[in-house]
Amino acid sequence: MQNWYEVCAVDDIALRGSRIVKTAKGCVALFRTAQNDIYALNDKCAHKQGPLSQGIVHGNLVTCPLHGWVFSLETGEAQGADKGRVKTIPVRIVEGCVQIQLADQTALTG
Amino acid sequence: MIGGGLLGLEAAAGLKVQGMDVTVLHLMPTLMERQLDETAGHLLEKALTDRGIKVITKANTKEILGTTKVEGVRLEDGTILDANIIIMAVGIRPNLWLGKDAGLDVDRGILVNNMMQTSDPNIFSVGECIQVENRTYGLVAPLYDQAKVLGSTLAGKDSKPFTHFEAATKLKVTGINLFSAGDFAAGDDRQEIVLRDAAKGVYKRLVLQDDKIIGIVLYGETADGPWFYQMMNAGDDISEMRDTLIFGPAYAGGGGADPLALVAGMPDEAEICGCNGVCKGDIVSAITDKKLGTLDEVRAHTKASASCGSCSGLVEQLLALTLGDDFDTNAVTAMCACTDLSHQDVRRMIISKSIKSIPDVMQELHWTTSCGCTKCRPALNYYLICAWPGEYVDDGYSRYINERVHANIQKDGTYSVIPRMWGGMTTPNELRAIADVADKFDISTVKVTGGQRIDLLGIRKEDLTAVWADLNAAGMVSGHAYAKGLRTVKTCVGTDWCRVATQDSTGLGIQLERILWGAWAPHKLKLAVSGCPRNCSEATCKDIGVICVDSGYELHFGGAAGMHIQGTQVLCMVDTEAEVIEYICALTQMYREQANYLDRIYKWADKVGYDYIRSVIVDDEQERKAYAARFLYSQKFMQNDPWKERVEGKEAHHFDAPLVPKKLEETV
Incomplete structure (x- = not known):
């Protein structure tokens, strides 16, 4: 079953910054772009599982810190010649709070 | 600059770039008259004048003035021009005495046959000193061909005889496009096709004889040069495409006007690199077979564009053509896709x-x-x-993450931490503290690095500040092992212990590291100080190196020992430690202020010239002192241990703890 989960306030994520949400099935990376849009992706690069949350955020893209693959924060698609996709996670902002949609068994941090 | 030929103009443009006032004196009415017709010569003169180079044609130099050094020149018409340097590039004439004395037949050069054999069957000759089939050669491409012929003969293999071909000429001056080949004198049995666009500064002229191209002059737009040149050397009949020939392959049956289509349309045997005789087919198969991805790699494997570099653009287009999207031609000049600026x-x-x-x-x-x-x-x-x-x-x-969090990210997302060990020296207390940290944080891997210090690997991001706090408590600070900036100053034990050392290399290394640490730079900066020329700290492959000798200190720069390997060049000799420090601070600051981001010192020096750097750092005391002063000023703001600052809470948002999701009463 999918549920909405509250994770932090919008202002807890710096512009062009990121936060990590720990779940039972790995980490989710939350990003806030310079244009103040918020996105959530699996925190694992499609290439070698690098932590995308540690990458540089530019436009609505993030560059993986390990080998420089670039992903769209919107679609999770790898850019340029690289082929791959990172799972995106639904996000919404309610009264200045960031909420993401997770399956219950994913959300449990044990 | 006396002489407005190919070499003279390239040298003049080079000197101008280095900031000198340059005047070119040329005997003939137009520049490069051997390669260019009058019109193209005038266009070239205008382009050079626009760059601030003075050009005086019909200038017959009568006298070089000066008593102990050069002070100027006097022209035949009486004009006197002041000068600090005079460079002559007025053609070559073989110095024939050796050949003559040996009893060889000589004329304008040493006479050889098509197998490079002189009149004495046991003596062979190649190069600018020879005359073969009544021709002498000054360009490098035919000389390489001669060497190939001779090499085969010497190796006991059958060789094809040397045959004449028209080498193409390109002027290697950034921003001036010029291509010429063949014979372009007018004549009754010759016709010409000319395209002129004065506003755009484009001029193209083809000289035809018997429906074949025998001469090519292109100015302003030279992309079609190799295509015309290929047809000229092949002796192709152009009567079919004569109407549109001047517009190049885009209209004469090739692809579209896209430059890539033009390169795509070239046959495999079309010569791309005239200097080294490399054809399109050689380059394409090297790119494919050896999986080459950059211009430098193609240069390394095929030598194409490795001599004069003027075919670099074509080689890049071949890379783009062969690799498709994997190759970004724009990256070569523009900083990135966000701007056209370099x-x-x-x-x-x-x-x-x-x-x-x-x-x-x-x-x-x-x-x-x-x-x-x-x-x-x-x-x-x-x-x-x-x-x-x-x-x-x-x-x-x-x-980049490493500089953001002052540690090195590893493949599993953990980090490595390297405390500074000044000049590679440590103490039992530091080692104890490192061992304690390794135990406390369950650090599985402890590694001695190539820079004479210790690396702690596998640290979780959330433990970084706690690890640093413990290391700080033992007096250790960040080693900046993650920085585009000063990394290490490697030393040997010097006069403290070594029986052959000449100076206190360890102490000097430590002093240097204490002065330089914390400086951000275009790329990483690694130094070494060796106590004697045996060079145990390997100073001659570092960005900056010091070799101590009895009489002082030999300063080196521009070494590399990564993917690219090259030895350093000598900057100069100095007498005292204080001078070592001043020169190195100045060199570091010059590099910091001038280099492109991600260029190591050697790459920067390769681009601007080692001599140019010496002329500033060594020859110009005022400049050197100014650079060193700017470096020291900048260091006032840089030398705060980033680990200590972060332990104290600076930029804490980069080290935020992971979030835990809180379930809401809303089912989807």
Whole structure:
């Protein structure tokens, strides 16, 4: 079953910054772009599982810190010649709070 | 510059770039008259004049003036021109005495047959000194061909005889496009096709004889040069395409006007690199078979564009053609896809327009993206730090993760931590503290690095500040092992212990590291100090090296020992430690202020010239002292241990703890 989960306030994520949400099935990376849009992706690069949350955020893209693959924060698609996709996670902002949609068994941090 | 031929003009443009006032004196009415017709010669003269190079044609130099050194020249018409340096590039004439004395037949050069054999069957000769089939050669391509013929003969293999071909000439001056080949004198049995676009500065002329191209002059737009040249050397009949020939392969049956289509349309045997005789087919198969991806790699494997470099553009197009999207031709000149400006343009404008933040750079210089990319943001952040020390506020989010969190990310997302060990020296207390940290944080791997210090690997991001706090408590600070900046100063034990050392290399290394640490730079900066020429600390492959000798200190720079290997060049000799420090601070600052981001010292020096760097750092005391002073000023703001600052809470948002999701009463 999918549920909405509250994770932090919008202002807890710096512009062009990121936060990590720990779940039972790995980490989710939350990003806030310079244009103040918020996105959530699996925190694992499609290439070698690098932590995308540690990458540089530019436009609505993030560059993986390990080998420089670039992903769209919107679609999770790898850019340029690289082929791959990172799972995106639904996000919404309610009264200045960031909420993401997770399956219950994913959300449990044990 | 006496002589307005190919070499003279390239040298003149080079000197102008180095900031000298240059006047070119040329005997003939137009420049490069052997390669260019009158019209193209005038276009060239205008282009050079526009760059601030004075050109005087019909200038017959009568006398070089000066008593103990050069002071000027007097022309035949009485004009006197002042000069500090006179360079003559007035053609070559073989010095034939050796051949003559040996009893060889000589004329304008040493006479050889098509197998490079002189009149004495046991003596062979190649190069600019020979005359073969009544021709002498000054360009490098035919000389390489001669060497190939001779090499085969000497190796006991059958060789094809040397045959004449028309070498194409290109002027290697940035921004001036010029291509000429063959014979372009007018004549009754010759016709010509000319295309002229004065406003665009384009001039193209083909000389035809018996429906074949025998001469080519292209100015302004030279992309079609190799295509014409190929047809000229092949002796192709052009009568079928004569109407559109001058418009190039785009109209004469090739692909579209796209330059890539033009390269795609060339046959495999079309010569791309005239200097080294490399054909299109050689390059394409090297790219495919050896999986080459950059211009440098193609140069390394095929030698194409490795001599004069004027075919670099064509080689890049072949890379683009063969690799498709994997090759980004724009990256070579523009800083990144966000701008058309080069690194140097951007650096210059940051200073001249007094731009002090990344958003302002993007606004003022018309960036095409809203917030840059992974290539430009770290470069801009560095350029601004360098330009405005103490004023610019570092932008952590424009730094690569390692510099953002002052540790090195590893493949599993953990980090490694390397404390500084000044000059590679440590103490039992430091080692104990490192061992304690390793135990306390369950650090599985402890490794001695190549830079004479100790690496602790596998640390979780959330433990970084606690690890640093413990290391700080034992007196250790960040080793900046993650930085585009000063890494290490490697030393040997010097006169403290070594029976052959000449100076206190360890002490000098430590002093240097204490002065240089914390400095951000275009790329990493590694130094070494060796106590004697046996060079145990391997100073001659470092960015900057010091070799101690009895009489003082030999300073080195521009070494590399990574993917690229090259030995250093000598900067100069100095007498005292104080001078070593001043020269190295000045060199470091010059590199910091001038190099493109991500160029090591050797790459920067390869581009601007080792002599140029020496002329500033060694020969110009005032400049050297000014650079060193700017470096020391900048260091006032840099030498704070980033680990201590972060233990105390600076930029804590980069070390935020992971979030835990809280379930809401809303089922989807």
